[in-house]
Amino acid sequence: MHDRDRIGRRVREVLAQVLDVPAKSIDQDFSATSSVAWTSLNHLMLISQLETEFDVVFSNQEIRELTSYTTIVDTLGRRLDSVA
């Protein structure tokens, strides 16, 4: 079982870097709805960065659904558990 807190920290770092927002502003409610920096372009950037960081490839369905911090952490947790 992967440590959700550790995944969360790494996801927060990627989000902060890609969206150019302070890491401390990324909380459980952080999402494409709440952040004006989360544009369609930056969403693609985010997906490619997360795939590299966590060595995974997201499906098209996942790519459409990964629109919040919590969804990303949950999805990565499941994906990493399934290969552990």
Place this chain on the structure above:
Amino acid sequence: MQGVGIDLAERSTYGHLSPSSVRRLADRWLRPEERAWCAAQPSFREAVVIVLSCKEAVYKAWGRSGGVPELSLAMEGHGAGGWAVGSDPAPIQVMACWQVGEASILALAVAAPAGAARDLLERLRQSGPFARPIRLFLTRTRDTSPGHSCGSQPRRGAPTCGTNIR
């Protein structure tokens, strides 16, 4: 005509990305011929954004957005503006044009019967947001997925954008 789509990529939202990040973006989402076009442009970063913005505008013309940019575009032109033509042969053709501004890249797309798309897009280009000084405005709601839907059939609750002629 099936639909019209518009996409605005503001420099402030992508200017901070590192060259390696932009390269990764291109490798993940652009087809080889699109990457080759980008590599031949004065700014690789800007070219990648142009292609992705044109794709987003095309998806909006289809009534979708926030999707995965799987379609292939043949890029025509370079620098400040040009055309992007959907390369899939189909009864409905998709085509986009773009214009690089000081602070943003604007892409306009149509989905229309084959043979009519370029003429329609040219007419829209001449009478629409590219034709005279404009102020583009965006409004965001609290209920949306990534990006803003500016197609002819925006989703309920999605942010909308339009043009305000000065």
